[in-house]
Amino acid sequence: MGRRYIPALGYDWLTRFYDPLVRRTIHESGFQRRLVEQSGISPKHRVLDLGCGTASLALLIRQMHPQTLVVGLDGDPRVLHIAKGKTQRIGADLALHCAMAFQLPYANGSFDRVLSSLLFHHLGAEEKRKTLSEVWRVLRPGGELHFADWGKAEDWRMRTAFLLVQFLDGFKSTPENVRGALPKLLSQAGFVNVRETERLRTIFGNLALVRARKAPANF
C-alpha cells in the first residue's frame, strides 16, 4: 500500500525541523492564536485539532482554555512522537491519536469544535472531500470547524511564494488551495455560514483563516 499522508514538510527526514522552521518563518503561534480566538471555545467544549503535527495548536488551545478537553489527531506516528515529547515536557493533559483525517475514529457528534492548521493542502481532492464529510459527521449539530490553510494568492508575489510549499508538499494536493476553492468544498460537504475571516501575507504565500458551521438540528 502506498503512503496515505504527506509528512509535515513533505519528507520524513525533515519532520524534526518543522517547529523551528515555522516558528522562524510564518510566526505560527500568531495566526494559531487568532484561529483559537475566533473559534469561541468554552470550558465544556470537546475540541479536536485535526492534523495536529507537533501539537502546537492543541497545546495553545489547552493554554488558552485550560478546562477544555482537547484531542490531537495526526496520521504520522513520527510527528506524534515529537508531539508527545512536547506535551510531556510541558506537563499538559492532551490526548494524541494516530489516524487518517478522512477516516476519523470517533462517533457521530463527538466534538463541539474542530480546529486545524495547515492540514488541508496535504490532502488530495478526494481526501479533502472525505475529510470534510468526516469533520461534519464528528461535529455535533451547531458545532464549528475553524482552520488555517493556504488560500488564493492575492498577487503574483504571493503565487510565486506558494511554489515553495508546492515543491515540498506536492502539486497534486494543492490545486484547490491555489484556486481558493476550500470554502466551496465546505459548502458542498453540508457546512453553513462558511466564511474566510482573514487572509494573511506570509513568505510562503497567502494564509486564509476559514470558519464554517454544522447547522443546528432545528435549522
Ligand SMILES: C[S@@+](CC[C@H](N)C(=O)[O-])C[C@H]1O[C@@H](n2cnc3c(N)ncnc32)[C@H](O)[C@@H]1O
Ligand atoms: C504542515 S503540517 C501541520 C501540522 C500542525 N497542524 C501545525 O500547524 O503545526 C501537516 C500535518 O498534517 C498531517 N497529515 C497529512 N495528511 C494527513 C492525513 N491524511 N491524516 C492525518 N494527518 C495528516 C501530517 O502528518 C502533518 O503533521
